[in-house]
Amino acid sequence: QQQVKQSPQSLIVQKGGIPIINCAYENTAFDYFPWYQQFPGKGPALLIAIRPDVSEKKEGRFTISFNKSAKQFSLHIMDSQPGDSATYFCAASSLNNAGNMLTFGGGTRLMVKP
C-alpha cells in the first residue's frame, strides 16, 4: 500500500526533447506528490509538487500531470537541456496524517545529449 512505482529506470533524450517520467501509487490516502532532482554526490532537491485538487502544474520548463482516478502522475521536462541530466524521483505522502513522510519511487536516471 505504501509503494510508489516509477518508470522508466533510465532515459536518454536529445537536447530540446521532452522526457516524460511516470509514477503510479496505490495508497488513496496520498495527497501530496513532489518530484525531486538529484545530481551525483548531492542530496535530492525539490523540483515541483502537486496536490490532487489540480490535474496539472507548471513551473518553468517542468510540468506535473496528475490523474487521480488512475492514481498516476508524471513529470514532463520541456526543451530539455544537458544540465537537466540527473536522477529524478517521484514521491508521495499523506499530509493529512502524521507529517510529510515521503515514500519515494525508484528513480529515473535522465541523460540529455547535446
Next chain:
Amino acid sequence: DAGVIQSPRHEVTEMGQEVTLRCKPISGHNSLFWYRQTMMRGLELLIYFNNNVPIDDSGMPEDRFSAKMPNASFSTLKIQPSEPRDSAVYFCASSWEDFEQYFGPGTRLTVT
C-alpha cells in the same frame, strides 16, 4: 544561510564497529527526517522527528539502528554493531511543518 549539515561526509568502518552519523537541520525547522539510499532499495525513510520527538520509526531496519534528537539543532543516527549491508548513503532532511523538505549532502557509509 547554511543548509542541512551532515557529518562526516564519508565514513569507512569495519564490521562490528559503532557508527554515528550527525545532522544539523536548518535553523527554525521543526521536522527532521533520516533517509537511506542504496541502489537496490532506493530512498527509504528511516525515522521522522517533529519538535524533537520521534513520530514514526517504522522504517528503522532493526534494533542495531537508533536515532536521537536531543535538541532542535542536532540529531544523530547510530548503528551498533555495523554490518556490510548497512553500506549506503544516509541523508538527513529538515522542514518547517509539512512544507518542503531540504536534504543535506549525505554521509556515504562503507562497512567492510
